Amino acid sequence: DFTGVPAVVDLAAMRDAMASLGGDPQKINPLVPVDLVIDHSVIVDEFGTPMAFARNVELEYERNEERYKFLKWGQQAFRNFRVVPPGTGICHQVNLEYLGQVVWTNTEDGETTAYPDTCVGTDSHTTMINGLGVLGWGVGGIEAEAAMLGQPVSMLLPEVIGFRLTGKLKEGVTATDLVLTVTQMLRKKGVVGKFVEFFGPGLSNMTLADRATIGNMAPEYGATCGFFPVDSETIRYLTMSGRSEDRIALVEAYAKAQGLWRETGSADPVFTDLLELELGSVVPSMAGPKRPEGRVALEGIPEGFAKAMETEYKKAAEISKRYAVEGTDHDLGHGDVVIAAITSCTNTSNPSVLIGAGLLARNANRLGLKQKPWVKT
Template sequence: MELEFQRNKERFAFLKWGSNAFQNMLVVPPGSGIVHQVNLEYLGRVVFNTNGLLYPDSVVGTDSHTTMIDGLGVAGWGVGGIEAEAAMLGQPMSMVLPGVVGFKLSGKLRDGVTATDLVLTVTQIVRKHGDVGKFVEFYGEGMSELSLADCATIANMSPEYGATMGFFPVDHVTLQYLKLTGRSDETVSLIESYLRANRMFVDYSEPQIERVYSSCLALNLEDVEPCISGPKRPHDQVTLREMKADWHACLDNRLLLLVANTSNPSVMLGAALVAKKACELELEVKPWIKTSLAPGSGVVTKYLEKSGLQKYLNQLGFHIVGYGCTTCIGNSGDIDEAVASAITENDLVAAVVLSGNRNFEGRVHPLTRANYLASPPLVLAYALAGTVGIDFETEPIGVGKDGKQIFFRDIWPSNDEVAQVCSFKCSA
């Protein structure tokens, strides 16, 4: 951070001046995290109040994953820099009215299934349907079973499933999140009253109005299986039970480069619980594995530390290296020189297991050709196994204390265990 301030002093000074020179311009300090996460936690208004005039919040950003804010009920998507800057200066932005795809969710996720498994399933379904350039709106009784973080995870991936945005209307879960992140009771009450008056608030305790969409999709959450996506595209979904066969259908090697980042509390705390169980069983990450942890914002550090779980991640080598898109854009640092030499000299296909949203070849590191998206707990599991060529159902992850073989089921936390830690995190 010191280096960044030294190198960019003039830029930061200019931005600071701009925050005072223009009305309604906020500047987020460097090192705070991914702008989309900060937008979700601090900046999103949901409903604007300009001198007593109320209107819905909306966002255009210069990054495709601006769509993360759609999980908060704010219409937002990525545009070019010129369009975004023009909008910031009060100029209108024109667009062709897109088709709106309704995506109905029902049921509840089974035990052991994560929000990452859900979003990778949704990505494959929407991509297969062919909804490039459209708005996707999620609805149905299954929505009441999802946390705000789950909704934001799905919204964040809309560029990967080809939609302009994946929208989640404001409901009680949204209001709870706004209170949790420090928005005042008065503000939250105003948001609810305004949206209810304009029939834009969804109350799942009331009969639902049947909406008309350009086309419709549906998913029963109970049908979602643990999965990953790869080796090159986010919509190439592979169920966890089929992963070993899929990997060996491509090649046969055991070299693995591994990194991690994300921001959803349930999956981050789930990963920390995996680390805790692994440490208690005296498992270790294999020596050829590169590990790193780059959360979306400093909030993740706070709840990992308050829950007492960060120390287990540290013990396995998943120290926090920064906040933001560090890993996804290839800034997590170089890999061990011996490993790099082995890859280049033997023309090996090294693999990444990443809890991000982009897995194109060479994106995380130039030497990694196979790149898989997975939930943070699965990232930990693969780090401990040391290879993606493993069948978690039948093969041990490693050998623990007393020479006992340890299996995937021995370190995987239940939904109740994750929920207990999450409730502690919220109260703390």
């Protein structure tokens, strides 16, 4: 919504200009379907309590009343324009679970045409939709406005890097561990300005939520997008997320008719270059210390932290030093956890990660472990 409000202001200004020139202002509308998701205005005032979410949303409405009234007017005034209200979710997650169609239809002069879904968004992690078999990536606000008004998105024909996945993840290894491994490999390869397409028998062992996690991280591994083909898992997800039966049937029939459908035994596409990963080789990992591609295996974290303090931050001598926090009775030191979240923008609503976090919290509670006062959740 940060970039969306100026776009709606521009459309309103165009209507004013059209009216002043004697034209019909009602003709000024987006030419393609536009969804504005209000998700970047929330501030975490309250945390760590059962009422935190409700209170933060309440304060968000109070602070942004004028902006939200304007956007509501925009939804009523313009055709092809919808607004997803605050407190619903992050834009790329809402797109994955609700907005994305995989296959669109358009009826003109009594004739209905089906065509693949594509998406340009003003959030860099728009690439999450690639996990659903929808080609999409993030653009700037001006590019988005141009697309809204029917202008094409121009680009050079990109190289397409194939990433072959085999096997399956071991028990206890999460999508986060997988995406950090993939990011490390692709950063080493160098895929800036390129498309990455994932293929191979390993896809049959991956949930769509895990695919979306990998697609989401395309900006971090440098690619324009990280694409997954449409297959039976796509259909399962569309069904689970409540898409209409007619739409689901169309997606499957269209993908098969157009050669976009993947199934076990499908011939591998032809790519500019190839990488390969056996999913069983992925181990529990942490990102960092500075960037996601600086992945550290779990057993190497103590050594990795000490090395980072020495080489990255030049503070090896201060590794055990503590600092008093003014106005509190506790102190902080290097390596203390100060922010904790069940999920991030990358693995939002990934069921296996949510369940894992819930089980960890339950077991910690049973063992009498308490949240430290300096940890913001």
